[in-house]
Amino acid sequence: MSARPFPIGVAPFGRAPVPVVPSLTAPILSEAFGTRPLTGAAPGFVLAALPPGLVLWVQDRLSRTEFGAPFLPGMGRDLLRLDLTRPADVLAALEDGLQSRALAAVVGEIHGHAPALSFTASRRLALRAEAAGLPCWLIRHAARPEASAARMRWRLAPLPSASDPDDPYAPGDPLWLAELFRARGQPPSTWLVRHDRAADRLDFSAPAGDRKLAEPRRKAG
Amino acid sequence: MNRAAEEAGARIGARAVDSRAICPALRIEQAEPEQDAARLARLAFWARRWGPWSTPDGDDGILIDTTGTAHLFGGEAAMLARIQAHFARAGLTAKLALAPTRGTAWALARFGPERAICTDPLPALAPLPVAGLRLSDETQLLLRRLGLKTIGDLAAIPRLSLMRRFARAGAQDSPLIRLDQALGRAAEPLDAPEPAPEFAAEARLAEPVVDPSDWLPELLERLCAQLAAADRGCRRLCLSVFRIDGERRDIRVSMAAPTREAAHLLRLFDGRSERLDPGYGFDLIRLAAEAVEPLTAAQPGLDGAAPSGLALARLVDRLAARFGPTAISRPLPHESHIPERAEIPGPPLAAIPAPPARADRPIRLLSPAEEIRVLYVIPEGPPAQFIWRRQTLRVARHAGPERIAPEWWRDRPGTRLRDYFRIEDDTGLRLWIYREGLIHDGRGGAPRWFLHGIFA
Numbered sequence: 074m075s076a077r078p079f080p081i082g083v084a085p086f087g088r089a090p091v092p093v094v095p096s097l098t099a100p101i102l103s104e105a106f107g108t109r110p111l112t113g114a115a116p117g118f119v120l121a122a123l124p125p126g127l128v129l130w131v132q133d134r135l136s137r138t139e140f141g142a143p144f145l146p147g148m149g150r151d152l153l154r155l156d157l158t159r160p161a162d163v164l165a166a167l168e169d170g171l172q173s174r175a176l177a178a179v180v181g182e183i184h185g186h187a188p189a190l191s192f193t194a195s196r197r198l199a200l201r202a203e204a205a206g207l208p209c210w211l212i213r214h215a216a217r218p219e220a221s222a223a224r225m226r227w228r229l230a231p232l233p234s235a236s237d238p239d240d241p242y243a244p245g246d247p248l249w250l251a252e253l254f255r256a257r258g259q260p261p262s263t264w265l266v267r268h269d270r271a272a273d274r275l276d277f278s279a280p281a282g283d284r285k286l287a288e289p290r291r292k293a294g
Numbered sequence: 295m296n297r298a299a300e301e302a303g304a305r306i307g308a309r310a311v312d313s314r315a316i317c318p319a320l321r322i323e324q325a326e327p328e329q330d331a332a333r334l335a336r337l338a339f340w341a342r343r344w345g346p347w348s349t350p351d352g353d354d355g356i357l358i359d360t361t362g363t364a365h366l367f368g369g370e371a372a373m374l375a376r377i378q379a380h381f382a383r384a385g386l387t388a389k390l391a392l393a394p395t396r397g398t399a400w401a402l403a404r405f406g407p408e409r410a411i412c413t414d415p416l417p418a419l420a421p422l423p424v425a426g427l428r429l430s431d432e433t434q435l436l437l438r439r440l441g442l443k444t445i446g447d448l449a450a451i452p453r454l455s456l457m458r459r460f461a462r463a464g465a466q467d468s469p470l471i472r473l474d475q476a477l478g479r480a481a482e483p484l485d486a487p488e489p490a491p492e493f494a495a496e497a498r499l500a501e502p503v504v505d506p507s508d509w510l511p512e513l514l515e516r517l518c519a520q521l522a523a524a525d526r527g528c529r530r531l532c533l534s535v536f537r538i539d540g541e542r543r544d545i546r547v548s549m550a551a552p553t554r555e556a557a558h559l560l561r562l563f564d565g566r567s568e569r570l571d572p573g574y575g576f577d578l579i580r581l582a583a584e585a586v587e588p589l590t591a592a593q594p595g596l597d598g599a600a601p602s603g604l605a606l607a608r609l610v611d612r613l614a615a616r617f618g619p620t621a622i623s624r625p626l627p628h629e630s631h632i633p634e635r636a637e638i639p640g641p642p643l644a645a646i647p648a649p650p651a652r653a654d655r656p657i658r659l660l661s662p663a664e665e666i667r668v669l670y671v672i673p674e675g676p677p678a679q680f681i682w683r684r685q686t687l688r689v690a691r692h693a694g695p696e697r698i699a700p701e702w703w704r705d706r707p708g709t710r711l712r713d714y715f716r717i718e719d720d721t722g723l724r725l726w727i728y729r730e731g732l733i734h735d736g737r738g739g740a741p742r743w744f745l746h747g748i749f750a
Contacts (some may be wrong), residue, residue, distance in 0.1 A: 110685075111682070112748070114750070140748065141658030141660040141747065142659055143625070143658065145625040147651060147658075147659075149651025153642060154625055154639075156623075169616070170613075173605050173609035234718055242692060243716065244718035
């Protein structure tokens with residue numbers, strides 16, 4: 074540890090305790106916000122949090138053109154892909170998917186602020202997800218959080234990746250700063266999340282304490 | 295009249311009493327033209343076993359389009375012999391001919407040799423009588439009076455003379471039009487009727503209405519009961535409304551797996567029937583099952599729900615009915631190193647497990663790849679800095695290059711190779727970029743750079 078003053082929220086002696094990580098596969102509606110263009114943090118986080126099984130992945134047109142389409146060799150998941158145009162269609166398709174017993178989860182991607190995604194619409198989705206017992210994720214690109222009935226709302230920012238054991242110059246396992254800014258029955262918390270690609274597992278750790286990792290977020294924010 | 299009666303001396307057109315006097319064993323049946331026509335229509339559909347397209351022709355013929363199907367039956371001659379044998383087994387005498395045009399086939403079947411196969415119409419038609427041209431009786435009589443007995447005689451007359459003589463005649467009366475049709479000079483488009491749906495339910499309404507949704511549940515119940523009684527399921531449903539202004543409008547929904555579940559089928563029409571243009575209303579609604587397939591009753595699960603394999607098919611049906619069948623796909627791995635060809639959209643019900651994720655492939659692929667402007671590049675390395683949509687990105691770490699050569703068996707000549715780099719900028723964006731081509735590779739100017747994928 075360096076001699077500089079400790080960042081706010083970090084215990085002066087040793088590292089802060091890691092806040093309890095909520096279950097990511099609970100049958101609820103969750104939202105994941107990406108912070109910047111060209112970041113794969115939100116889709117990557119959602120992808121790693123999905124339970125095994127067939128997943129319905131719905132995209133609107135702008136998400137597809139601006140953030141690309143899911144790429145099978147990199148994802149290695151069995152997807153049922155639905156390429157739609159309007160955000161309203163995405164919501165309708167998610168509701169249809171939540172009524173099916175063939176899926177393990179449903180994921181929708183919506184770009185920007187869609188009038189169709191009102192509080193009422195998100196509440197419908199949340200109730201459907203709870204009734205169906207399936208996790209439902211909404212990936213929001215280029216959007217600021219507005220009123221929503223989502224039970225968990227995450228903001229995901231990319232961080233410089235962990236070092237690759239084989240090549241010091243190569244990008245290694247993805248690292249994200251995951252901020253749970255709204256959750257039912259849980260205080261807002263922030264984690265440093267590392268996606269262990271070899272084990273396909275998310276490692277949560279306390280975020281602050283390492284100046285080098287915390288720096289980019291201050292710059293971006 | 296069969297051949298035995300003909301040999302005994304009976305003639306067409308003679309009186310029944312006279313014929314019976316000549317041949318006492320003659321059995322006489324009442325003519326039933328309507329029933330004959332209906333049987334002929336059924337026979338025409340049955341004849342589709344030899345070709346995809348068939349239609350009754352007049353009151354004593356069937357036309358079958360056998361283009362491209364003869365080899366399935368061992369060649370044209372073998373096919374004709376087989377057709378004749380099949381008809382004989384059904385107790386019918388068939389005269390057959392195979393020809394490139396409808397007119398020639400008609401003439402050869404009635405006036406030509408047994409099982410004639412013709413490739414060139416004119417020499418085959420020339421010795422046949424003019425009656426082979428499907429002409430009306432008056433025109434046949436006229437041609438006989440003119441001394442034109444065979445089609446060859448008629449074809450030898452200059453077109454201009456025939457044209458002048460029969461200028462105002464319709465197709466029935468004009469030897470010129472009929473000759474052109476037989477020789478393939480004039481087109482003769484035909485319509486092959488669709489067989490009537492085997493399973494259909496209709497609702498006749500006392501007054502015209504504009505919304506069919508109130509009648510749909512009952513129609514579906516009836517249709518599904520019919521299907522269940524026959525152990526069938528359908529993969530396509532056609533809802534037709536017959537408007538009072540004489541028009542018909544159809545809505546079709548398709549299913550991924552055969553089904554006869556009324557509740558599921560009803561949901562597929564959600565939002566579709568509103569888009570139907572009812573005009574001033576309609577007074578007949580018909581629901582027909584198409585693409586009917588055998589479907590045995592399935593055992594429901596202990597909780598009363600449908601078997602889980604069906605759940606996916608039901609979901610795909612609903613999504614396809616709502617958003618169109620092209621919107622939904624199941625990405626399948628494909629053997630190719632070119633990233634955009636490494637996955638192909640597969641059918642939604644395909645059950646091929648996805649290969650494990652590769653760490654050197656992005657989770658998102660931009661389509662098409664976006665060109666980036668490189669400010670400063672390390673030789674044989676990635677750019678140190680580049681501009682994507684007016685944003686400057688500084689490369690902090692990189693891995694690569696991974697060279698992917700064009701697929702010469704698919705790509706156009708001159709396609710340049712790609713050198714892929716996994717890069718990370720100083721703020722943590724992980725991207726997949728590539729350089730297209732090399733300097734001095736003789737395939738264009740300076741290499742260009744593209745952004746192709748986004749890592750997690």
